[in-house]
Each structure stands twice: as structure tokens, then as C-alpha cells.
Amino acid sequence: MKTEEYPDTAITSRGIRPGSSEYDEARSVWNGMIDKRPAVILRCRDAREVSSAIRYARDQGLKFSVRGNGHNIAGSAVCDEGVVIDLSLMKEIRIDPVTRCADIGPGATLGDVDLATAAHGLALPVGINSTTGISGLTLGGGIGWLSRKYGLTIDNLVGAEVVTADGSVLRASEDENVDLFWALRGGGGNFGIVTSFEFRLHPVAEVFAGVIAFPGEEAAEVYRRYREESVRFPDEMTAWPVLRKAPPLPFLDEADHGRLVLLVPMCYSGDPSEGERFARLIRSFGNPIGEHVGSQPLATWQQAFDPLLTPGARNYWKSHNFTELSDGALDTILDFGHRLPTGECEIFLGQLGGAVTRVSPDATAFRHRDTEWVLNVHCRWREPGDDERCIAWAREFHEASAPFASAGAYSNFLPEDELDRAAHVFGGNHARLAAIKTKYDPDNVFRNHLQIRPASSGS
Numbered sequence: 446m447k448t449e450e451y452p453d454t455a456i457t458s459r460g461i462r463p464g465s466s467e468y469d470e471a472r473s474v475w476n477g478m479i480d481k482r483p484a485v486i487l488r489c490r491d492a493r494e495v496s497s498a499i500r501y502a503r504d505q506g507l508k509f510s511v512r513g514n515g516h517n518i519a520g521s522a523v524c525d526e527g528v529v530i531d532l533s534l535m536k537e538i539r540i541d542p543v544t545r546c547a548d549i550g551p552g553a554t555l556g557d558v559d560l561a562t563a564a565h566g567l568a569l570p571v572g573i574n575s576t577t578g579i580s581g582l583t584l585g586g587g588i589g590w591l592s593r594k595y596g597l598t599i600d601n602l603v604g605a606e607v608v609t610a611d612g613s614v615l616r617a618s619e620d621e622n623v624d625l626f627w628a629l630r631g632g633g634g635n636f637g638i639v640t641s642f643e644f645r646l647h648p649v650a651e652v653f654a655g656v657i658a659f660p661g662e663e664a665a666e667v668y669r670r671y672r673e674e675s676v677r678f679p680d681e682m683t684a685w686p687v688l689r690k691a692p693p694l695p696f697l698d699e700a701d702h703g704r705l706v707l708l709v710p711m712c713y714s715g716d717p718s719e720g721e722r723f724a725r726l727i728r729s730f731g732n733p734i735g736e737h738v739g740s741q742p743l744a745t746w747q748q749a750f751d752p753l754l755t756p757g758a759r760n761y762w763k764s765h766n767f768t769e770l771s772d773g774a775l776d777t778i779l780d781f782g783h784r785l786p787t788g789e790c791e792i793f794l795g796q797l798g799g800a801v802t803r804v805s806p807d808a809t810a811f812r813h814r815d816t817e818w819v820l821n822v823h824c825r826w827r828e829p830g831d832d833e834r835c836i837a838w839a840r841e842f843h844e845a846s847a848p849f850a851s852a853g854a855y856s857n858f859l860p861e862d863e864l865d866r867a868a869h870v871f872g873g874n875h876a877r878l879a880a881i882k883t884k885y886d887p888d889n890v891f892r893n894h895l896q897i898r899p900a901s902s903g904s
């Protein structure tokens with residue numbers, strides 16, 4: 446369907462422009478390093494307005510960016526002097542408990558999704574921070590506590606409504622625009638603006654989850670035990686070790702706050718007594734200095750890390766994939782972990798494997814299905830004066846750990862200076878993505894994030 450109503454003055458007249466009292470709030474994103482000044486922010490309410498917004502930007506000769514919930518570390522939701530097509534008002538969620546399917550608007554946060562699905566005893570595998578947007582997370586893949594059991598978020602996508610570069614509204618699924626559907630599952634926002642996602646859900650209400658904390662001095666041994674045991678975890682079990690200075694968590698002694706700790710957050714999505722058995726196993730990795738574990742609603746656990754991941758701080762991330770945790774990888778993590786530049790920096794290993802690995806690398810755009818761990822070098826600080834020092838630490842660590850990494854990187858963790866690394870991220874799927882880009886966006890208007898260029902551009 447082609448939407449003919451342009452110019453839709455309703456959407457352009459509501460635009461938030463410099464000088465408006467809403468402007469600064471509307472242009473800010475999660476990462477406090479990003480300070481972009483768009484010409485106008487268009488908060489769309491439906492696919493028709495999204496179509497008008499795209500054609501408005503193109504007719505004015507303005508670049509544009511697409512905003513789900515503004516969490517992308519690269520700040521790709523906003524752009525200087527262009528149009529921000531902001532989807533944050535499009536938060537509608539409809540659940541069909543009989544078919545176990547959900548239609549989710551692109552402005553929904555993971556918290557919105559968790560609460561809506563939990564009301565039916567159902568869940569979608571998403572990420573670990575409830576304020577993240579469903580849109581950007583899904584289009585890049587989507588990893589979290591349920592990935593090993595139910596796959597990436599994209600592995601549960603059954604269809605999408607998409608507004609393409611010429612303003613047409615299409616549906617993509619296994620039956621319609623099959624190539625577009627393939628590309629949307631991991632290829633990011635390169636092909637159009639998704640105005641509705643349709644997902645398959647799973648029956649998950651409670652999980653056995655929590656955090657077990659070890660002193661920094663035991664980190665080497667705990668990592669090694671984790672490496673041995675985690676490869677034998679069933680799909681229900683996942684644990685993501687985090688090396689950082691201890692935040693003021695209520696279950697840690699005040700004397701430990703600010704000391705180096707290895708936190709082992711775990712989540713078991715099955716029989717709680719089995720979950721307790723895995724908690725015992727993790728405790729046996731060392732001598733824990735504190736813990737908070739037990740059965741809880743998944744939606745509660747999904748918010749556990751929100752207080753550590755509030756918006757506004759300055760952040761710089763780097764990422765590698767790993768198929769194994771070699772001695773070299775662990776030694777490098779420990780080395781840089783002992784020189785964390787600030788109290789809020791962390792090094793985490795997100796565990797994948799399980800159901801993620803059982804999907805073929807060419808079944809969706811998300812290529813590196815053999816990834817067992819995604820490393821996130823999460824550097825976080827407050828003062829602009831620390832920018833150089835913190836970014837240098839992250840880059841140095843990223844470079845030092847590269848020899849032990851496997852192919853690719855997780856697109857959703859890439860900083861602004863890595864947005865030209867599509868060939869690295871997509872590997873053997875890159876040429877096919879470029880061909881699909883040529884078909885759906887030959888003029889490369891969707892280019893504000895990880896860049897897949899049309900094949901015809903010769904790049």
C-alpha cells in the first residue's frame with residue numbers, strides 16, 4: 446500500500462523544534478555523551494504519519510534518524526540538523542493468549558512488554574534492562590536471560606509492518622516480502638521503519654534468579670570454574686559474569702562497596718529446585734561475599750539492573766564475540782578489570798549458546814550463531830574531563846582481547862566510531878543484506894546506524 450496523504454500537516458505541525466520547551470528532553474538519549482541538535486523531532490502516532498515523516502524529510506533534502514527508545518550507545522536515534530522520526534508514542538501492545546502471539550508497537554520498552562505478557566503468564570525473550578526499546582533491540586538480534594531457552598528476540602518474530610524508503614507500508618513475514626523479513630532479523634534499521642512487530646510468546650511466569658558476589662581476589666578462579674561448568678548448563682540456565690567495583694547493593698557489606706567484585710547474575714527458567722541446585726553450584730566457585738537469589742516473577746527480575754543503568758551518564762562500549770573463553774581471554778579480562786577507570790565501568794560476558802546456536806547462520810541476518818559469549822566492555826563515567834582516559838581504556842582492552850575473540854560483534858553494542866563495520870558484524874550474510882538494501886532502500890536513506898550500503902554503491 447502506498448500512503449498518499451503527504452503532506453500530512455498534522456505530523457509536521459506537531460514537530461518539536463529548537464526553542465521549544467520540549468526540545469532538550471526530546472533530543473536526549475540514554476548515553477550522556479550524545480549531544481545532537483536535530484532540525485525537528487516528529488513524534489509519529491501510526492504508520493501513516495511515519496510514511497509522511499519519511500517523505501517530508503526526503504522532500505526537504507534532510508537526513509533523518511529513527512528513534513525507538515533512544516538506548517543505542519552510538520546515539521543513532523538522533524541526528525544533527527536532520528529529522529528525528531520518533532516512535533515513542535507508538536506503544537500499543539495486544540496479546541492473544543490463545544495463539545500466544547503479541548502485536549507490539551515500536552515505541553514500547555522492554556518493561557512495557559514484560560508487564561503486558563506477564564499478565565497472561567507469558568514472556569518474550571528480550572534484554573536485561575527494562576527501559577531499553579523493543580525496536581532497536583529486536584532489529585539487532587536481542588539477547589537476554591531467556592535466549593538460551595527460547596532464542597534471540599528475532600527468533601520469535603513472526604511478522605512486521607514496515608514503512609519503506611518511498612513511504613510504502615509493507616508486511617514482512619515468512620510468506621510476504623520474505624527477503625525483507627530475513628534482513629530485519631538482525632540487519633538493524635537499514636531497510637525501513639518497523640511500525641509494528643508480531644511475536645510468538647512462551648509460557649514463563651517465575652524464574653529462579655539473582656546475583657552471587659565474589660571478592661575480586663577470587664575472580665580468576667571463579668572465571669575458570671564458570672568456564673568449566675557453563676558449557677554444561679542446560680538451556681534453562683544462564684549466567685553472565687560481571688567484573689566491576691561493587692555498587693552499593695543492599696546484600697553487600699558496606700566495607701565491600703567500591704571494591705573489585707565478580708558478580709555472577711544467574712537465571713534459571715524452569716523448576717525452581719533445579720535453579721537452587723545451580724545457585725549452589727555457582728556458590729561453590731569460590732567464597733561468596735553476598736547474594737540475593739530466589740524465585741521471582743520474570744518481570745521483576747527484568748528490572749533488577751535498572752538502578753545501575755540509568756540514563757544520562759557518559760558511556761562508551763566495545764564488544765567481541767567468543768566461541769570459547771581461552772586462558773588469554775580470561776587473563777586479559779582480569780588484567781583490565783584490575784584497572785577499571787571508574788567505579789561504574791564493568792566487563793560483562795553475556796552467555797548465549799543453547800537455542801541461539803541451533804539456528805542456521807544464514808536463516809536470519811544475525812550471522813554469528815556459534816557465539817557462546819558476547820563481551821561488553823561497558824565503560825561508564827560522569828565527567829567530560831574523563832572522556833579521553835575512559836575511552837582509551839576501552840579501546841586498549843578491546844584491542845588486547847581481539848586475538849582471543851571469534852568472528853563478528855554484536856551490532857547493538859557498537860559505539861559511534863564502529864558504525865562502518867557492517868562487513869565485520871554480518872560476515873557471510875553481508876552481501877545478501879547489501880542486495881536486499883538495494884531493493885528496498887536504493888538511495889540509502891536509512892543510514893544513521895550500522896551502515897549496510899546498497900550493492901550498487903560499490904562499497
Ligand SMILES: Cc1cc2nc3c(=O)[nH]c(=O)nc-3n(C[C@H](O)[C@H](O)[C@H](O)COP(=O)(O)OP(=O)(O)OC[C@H]3O[C@@H](n4cnc5c(N)ncnc54)[C@H](O)[C@@H]3O)c2cc1C
Pocket residue numbers: 475510511512513514515516517518520521522523532551571572573574577578579580581582583584585586587588589633634635637638639640754857858893894
Ligand atoms: C542500559 C542498556 C542495556 C542494554 N541491554 C541489552 C540487552 O540485555 N540485550 C540486548 O540485546 N541489547 C541490550 N542493549 C542494547 C540495545 O539492544 C540497543 O541499544 C538498542 O538499539 C536499543 O533499542 P532502542 O529502540 O532503545 O534504540 P534507539 O536508540 O531508539 O534506536 C537504535 C537504532 O535502531 C533503529 N531503529 C529503532 N527503532 C526502529 C524501528 N522501529 N524501525 C527501524 N529502525 C529502528 C534505528 O537505526 C536506530 O538508530 C542495552 C542497551 C542499554 C543502553
